[in-house]
Amino acid sequence: MRVLHVIPDGTLGGGNVNVARLASVLPDSIENHFLIPSDSTEAVRTLFPSEFIHVGAYNSRGNPLAIARAIRVEGADRFQLIHAHGTRAATGTMLARYLGVKASILYTVRGYHGLYNPGCFGLRIYLESLLSQYFDMVIFVSEADRAIGEVRRLKYRQTRLIPNGINLGEITSNLRDIDVIFVGRLVYQKNPEAFIESVAILGPMSTVHLVGDGELEEQVEALIEAKALRVTRHGQLSHHDTIALMARARVLVMTSRWEGLPTTAIEAPLAGAAVVGFDIPSLREVLGETANESLVPGRDTAALGEKIAKLLKGQFAERLGELQKKRMAQEYNPRLMADRYEDAYITLAGQV
Numbered sequence: 001m002r003v004l005h006v007i008p009d010g011t012l013g014g015g016n017v018n019v020a021r022l023a024s025v026l027p028d029s030i031e032n033h034f035l036i037p038s039d040s041t042e043a044v045r046t047l048f049p050s051e052f053i054h055v056g057a058y059n060s061r062g063n064p065l066a067i068a069r070a071i072r073v074e075g076a077d078r079f080q081l082i083h084a085h086g087t088r089a090a091t092g093t094m095l096a097r098y099l100g101v102k103a104s105i106l107y108t109v110r111g112y113h114g115l116y117n118p119g120c121f122g123l124r125i126y127l128e129s130l131l132s133q134y135f136d137m138v139i140f141v142s143e144a145d146r147a148i149g150e151v152r153r154l155k156y157r158q159t160r161l162i163p164n165g166i167n168l169g170e171i172t173s174n175l176r177d178i179d180v181i182f183v184g185r186l187v188y189q190k191n192p193e194a195f196i197e198s199v200a201i202l203g204p205m206s207t208v209h210l211v212g213d214g215e216l217e218e219q220v221e222a223l224i225e226a227k228a229l230r231v232t233r234h235g236q237l238s239h240h241d242t243i244a245l246m247a248r249a250r251v252l253v254m255t256s257r258w259e260g261l262p263t264t265a266i267e268a269p270l271a272g273a274a275v276v277g278f279d280i281p282s283l284r285e286v287l288g289e290t291a292n293e294s295l296v297p298g299r300d301t302a303a304l305g306e307k308i309a310k311l312l313k314g315q316f317a318e319r320l321g322e323l324q325k326k327r328m329a330q331e332y333n334p335r336l337m338a339d340r341y342e343d344a345y346i347t348l349a350g351q352v
Contacts (some may be wrong), residue, residue: 001349002031004079004103006071008088010040010060012047013185014263015110018083018141018164020047022303023076025165025338033079035070037062040206041291043238053352057200058092068099078103080349085163086110087124089186090131097134104348108136109160111260113147115152125152132156137343141261144282164261165334168270173247179206179312181249181273183264184244185257194278196257197301202309204230211237211245246271250317252279255299262286262308266332269324274317276307288331292322293302 005023007016016036021033034048037060045053053295056070067089083106084093090107097105114124132138132154140146140161147158180199184190193216199208210220211234224231234245246252252268253265254277259265265275265286277283279295287294294302311317 001073001081002033003081003083003345004035004071004076005068005350006056006082006084006093007034007036007044008060008062008067008086008090008092010037010044010235012041012043012239015086016044016047018110018166018263021165021334022337022341023048025334027342029107030342033074035074036066041236043236045303048240049092052106061088064088064092065095068095069115069152070097070100071101076103081106081348083108083346084135085130087128090135092128094131096135104136105134106132106137106139106344106348108139108141109145109149109325110141111258112148113260115128115148115191115256116321117191120327126153129154131223137344138343142259142282144280144287145260147281150300154308158347160340162277162337162340162344163332164263164266164333165268165337166242166263166270166328167334170266171243171247171271173272175248176250176272177207178209178245178249180251181209181211181246182253182255183246183268184254186216186220187213189218189257190214190257191255191278191299192216192220192258193223194301194304195253196227196229198253198255198308199231200227200229201302201305202312206312209234209245211242211250243267243271246273249273249336250321251276251311253304253308254283255279255301256283257299259283266328269321269328274310274311274321274322275324276304278304280284287324287327288327290320290327293320294324322336 020245033052035054058066086089118124137158151338182195209232213235252273259282283290
């Protein structure tokens with residue numbers, strides 16, 4: 001079976017990293033191809049086998065019609081299944097079917113961003129409503145996404161819940177020289193200003209690192225300067241280098257306003273860092289029985305800062321991180337993810 005994965009974003013993030021993880025554990029009977037934007041960074045290009053990469057004539061976060069045309073140019077009829085990852089990829093894939101593509105189409109929701117932040121006149125809700133009814137199957141990576149779809153009364157042909165599977169392999173670093181780290185794009189959804197506010201109470205002896213870039217970079221820099229903080233800044237790093245930094249950290253802080261399935265919150269404990277953050281449904285889902293100890297209600301930066309400070313005393317962070325690590329290893333198993341996707345692919349291929 002040939003599958004074309006449609007990837008809308010050319011910058012490194014949880015979405016395209018998890019596509020690569022999925023493809024790496026699917027059986028050899030499934031031949032995976034990857035349609036990526038023309039402006040994809042080297043970090044994204046190296047995620048996938050070069051012989052199966054197709055570079056589309058569209059830019060990251062670009063026009064879905066350009067994605068649709070790129071799908072047609074790649075000879076979509078050579079594929080039994082087109083797998084769209086995220087809303088923009090799904091919109092382009094829906095348009096490709098309007099343009100005559102006959103393959104089965106599958107949409108993995110990697111965060112229902114349009115339902116959490118509907119935009120002008122609720123147009124994003126309307127778009128997700130169209131996509132949910134049009135695709136042959138919709139897959140959720142978290143119960144939180146499925147729940148908000150129900151709240152917004154979306155209708156589907158078929159759905160499945162398949163959380164991401166993550167295995168970082170053996171982490172060999174025993175160095176814990178970073179007290180607190182933030183990993184994420186500097187955008188509204190990730191709320192990086194709240195991270196700066198929360199670490200402001202820690203004092204000058206704490207080592208604080210921030211990984212990521214984005215449209216709020218200037219605001220974040222200005223806040224760091226206004227608070228007179230010492231924060232080690234990193235731009236966008238490769239996935240390998242990001243994991244290496246998390247393996248040196250004691251606490252990872254998540255201040256997102258919403259998430260689909262927060263990959264970083266799974267990776268950090270597997271690398272050895274405890275996760276704390278604001279109490280949002282998907283993060284509570286990931287952290288499970290450790291959520292009450294890890295999360296603060298609302299967007300209370302003072303309470304979050306106090307929680308971080310408490311964890312940094314003694315071995316509290318290490319104990320919490322160990323509990324979270326055991327949960328992640330049990331709940332986010334790559335083999336289970338692969339088996340569930342293989343079954344979904346076979347189901348759809350049999351309906352063509």
